[in-house]
Amino acid sequence: MKNNDASLKGISKRCIDKRDPSTFARFLSSSTWNPFELNSRRLEYFQSLKQLRAIEKGIISLDDYISGKSGKKIKSAGWTYSHSKNKTVLGQNVVVLHYKDEKKEYGLNYSVYLNKKKSEKEGREFKTRLERASELIREIRSAGIKGQTIAMDSWFVTSDLISEITKLGYHWVGRIKSNRICFLDGQPLNVREFARDIPDDEWQETPLVYKTSKKRNPESTQYIASRIVDLKTLGKIKMVFVKETLEGAVKLFLGTDRLDLSAWGILKIYAERWRIETFFRDCKQNIDLSGYMGRTFIGFERFLCLIFIAYSFVKYLSLMGFWGRNRLKRGMTFGEELDNYHQLCFERFISVIHDVSSKIDDKSALIALFRHQFNNDKSLISNPLNDYMFYDLKSHILAAIG
Numbered sequence: 001m002k003n004n005d006a007s008l009k010g011i012s013k014r015c016i017d018k019r020d021p022s023t024f025a026r027f028l029s030s031s032t033w034n035p036f037e038l039n040s041r042r043l044e045y046f047q048s049l050k051q052l053r054a055i056e057k058g059i060i061s062l063d064d065y066i067s068g069k070s071g072k073k074i075k076s077a078g079w080t081y082s083h084s085k086n087k088t089v090l091g092q093n094v095v096v097l098h099y100k101d102e103k104k105e106y107g108l109n110y111s112v113y114l115n116k117k118k119s120e121k122e123g124r125e126f127k128t129r130l131e132r133a134s135e136l137i138r139e140i141r142s143a144g145i146k147g148q149t150i151a152m153d154s155w156f157v158t159s160d161l162i163s164e165i166t167k168l169g170y171h172w173v174g175r176i177k178s179n180r181i182c183f184l185d186g187q188p189l190n191v192r193e194f195a196r197d198i199p200d201d202e203w204q205e206t207p208l209v210y211k212t213s214k215k216r217n218p219e220s221t222q223y224i225a226s227r228i229v230d231l232k233t234l235g236k237i238k239m240v241f242v243k244e245t246l247e248g249a250v251k252l253f254l255g256t257d258r259l260d261l262s263a264w265g266i267l268k269i270y271a272e273r274w275r276i277e278t279f280f281r282d283c284k285q286n287i288d289l290s291g292y293m294g295r296t297f298i299g300f301e302r303f304l305c306l307i308f309i310a311y312s313f314v315k316y317l318s319l320m321g322f323w324g325r326n327r328l329k330r331g332m333t334f335g336e337e338l339d340n341y342h343q344l345c346f347e348r349f350i351s352v353i354h355d356v357s358s359k360i361d362d363k364s365a366l367i368a369l370f371r372h373q374f375n376n377d378k379s380l381i382s383n384p385l386n387d388y389m390f391y392d393l394k395s396h397i398l399a400a401i402g
Helices: 002-018 021-028 035-047 116-121 129-142 159-167 191-196 263-272 275-286 297-319 334-357 363-374 388-400
Strands: 059-068 078-082 087-100 105-113 149-152 171-175 181-184 187-190 204-207 221-231 235-243 250-256
Touching: 035 105, 035 129, 035 297, 059 129, 059 263, 059 275, 078 116, 087 129, 087 275, 105 129, 105 275, 105 297, 129 159, 149 263, 159 171, 171 263, 181 191, 187 191, 191 221, 191 250, 204 263, 221 263, 235 263, 250 263, 275 297, 275 334, 297 334
Parallel strands: 059 149, 149 171
Antiparallel strands: 059 087, 078 087, 087 105, 171 250, 181 187, 181 221, 204 221, 221 235, 235 250
């Protein structure tokens, strides 16, 4: 591990000093770099910057996603149950932590889940999704991220994980299954039955915060109520009940240790959990999160690390005012921000071509210069490319400069 530390520091310094991105590319393509170490350094760096530092008012979302695969020899893919499809599917299942506050958001860390049979086949230690979630939370705590509220779906609301979250100094808000048992005057009943006894005057009509039905109009309202409940295995927690109409049935059950918050505040925190879903969508649509086709396990873990770095880099540029300084409109979505970055890269490329070509008249000499630089000062006989891709690029450049 110490050797990895030394190589990372040395290569990073050379990349900055010599402006040599190919050096870092060679480092990433080597067989020794540790993706989790690199991701930890990213988080530690973020915590050192005021603009990127996670604050206690922030919300950490915990969830997992599945990328469907068809190749049975992909070592990072296994059979696992998909809640969205209500069946077992073959795919890459990843548990993820995501951070968000009023100004910023980015992925924190990740862990690849394999079922027990596939783990044994690949010679890897089997850990449940809950155990992997616990590890992820301990990792961000070690990186200095502490005190936030963790929002999660009902799958993760278990006594062991809640105990770990509390022990590490975090709060939690999570969905509660309607058949969970609570106690009223010492008598057990499920939370759905408990909610039926809440009188009408305790239900508060509020603007729509969390949609419990896809058909609901965003301008409609919903009704919420809260109670302190003695829930089996979790003890005394504050529960929030949400329904679409006063006469209707409860559609959403939430639980939390945040006894100080109002029902409205708790519901808003849980609604922010949806940002991890848009994080998955943005990464899949724009930086090909589901596109990994390699077979090796370490390759997939490194791929995820680079996805997290790429997403964070674009968000970093936005937070640092990079678009405005370059006279570009700030993107409203991640895709628009990424388009800004592509635009600036292309403009930078045009600028380099212009600056160099103004000093070198001969086309062959210009190409030889680029080949010479690309191959790290190794001499190489160069000839102009005779390829349709070159002429397409040339036409794009000419069109861009009028």
